[in-house]
Amino acid sequence: MSQQIYEKPLLLTYSGGKDSDLTVNLAVKAGIPFEIVHSLTTVDMPETVYHTRQVFAKLEEKGFSCKIIKPTYKNAPVTMWTLIPQKSMPPTRFARYCCSVLKETAGKGRFIATGVRRAESAKRASRESFEIIGSRKQYSVLLSDNEVFMQDNTEKRTMFETCRPKAKRTVNPIIDWTDDDVWDYIAAENINVNPKYRDGYKRVGCVGCPLSSKCNRTREFEEYPTYKRAYIRAFDKMLDVRKAKGLATEWKTGEEVFEWWVNR
Template structure:
């Protein structure tokens, strides 16, 4: 379908994690034409960066095209540390602008695979399918969870451009993933051997309390977030706006979900941020 609809190979999106590793191996064993793309978040652990770099070098030696996509926002290069001051609000579970800009803003009008799995969250179980397409016309979007869906034939004959997604291991459990990696002797990101159960942006709010462990292991990233929060406050104050946060440390403490402290954000702060970014 990728070759027929887009005249380009299937794109295997690679975050550097275990699920991406399995998807790469499945594509290789399938014998299909494919390429691999990695979206640079700028907040990944050094081990992930080195792992992706080494993996891409080996794939390129095999003739597989590999691309590292650098993030862009409003037409300009951006990093996690410059994005936060621009947004004037820390990324949270409910406001994940970082994912949209740093991870999901590439591969437009391409057919891609991801390592999304239902076992990762209830939300994904309820909203993600084996097969997905995304177009600007919501009424034309399709999510299929089995090969016998009535929409499948109609969808495959549709030539409307847009991002199409295949999630080949969506029904795999964590045990399935690790059993496959072990049985096929695949080389996984070394972070897993250091006790990490997930690989992604350090400090991600979705990681919960494990973030404290991440920052103990990688203190440079904690300092980077604090500097970004400081610049964020400077930008807010430069516009004449007020916030109950007094220092970058206050922002960081709230962001890390510590006990309520003086400077805790209120609902009006969030409403103001949403209004400024509409």
């Protein structure tokens, strides 16, 4: 379908997690033409960055095209630390601008494959095999009166998805795989995965992700204090911007913002 519709190979979006490694393995074994891309969020765990480089190096030796995309915002390079002041607010569960800017930019005008699974969600429901995706502001799955943003891993994600405004199609080949399915396959195929799983991490996303639990975020910042300090500095700059714009704020320092952001 990718070759027929776009005249380009399937584009695998790679996060550095186990589901991405499994999806790449399936694509290699299937013998299909594909390219692979990783969006550098700038807040990934260092181990995820190193693992991605190692995986890409081995794939490139086999002739596969691999690309790491550095984020931009308003046509300029950006990091989480420079994005927060520009947005004048911390990223939250309900305002996840970090995902749309740092993570979800790859694959415009392409047919992409992801490692999204419904089992990563707290709930699970039966959905249609095909869904049409449209959005007024950003990508979303529209089914009846339900809506879910494309960066969500929920029961509303499906095997095939189409974003009409961006001419972007998505296939989620392991959408119905359970955690046991994933780990059994990884063991059977002897797939090398992110070392953070050996440290007890169940997911290896961005450090401090608002979607993660308070317990997980606290552990991450204890393990990566440099990231904590970077967030606090970014929040300090954010407060300066808010003051310059005349925006009201209940915080006085970046540390106060950080404490609210993680604990409340």
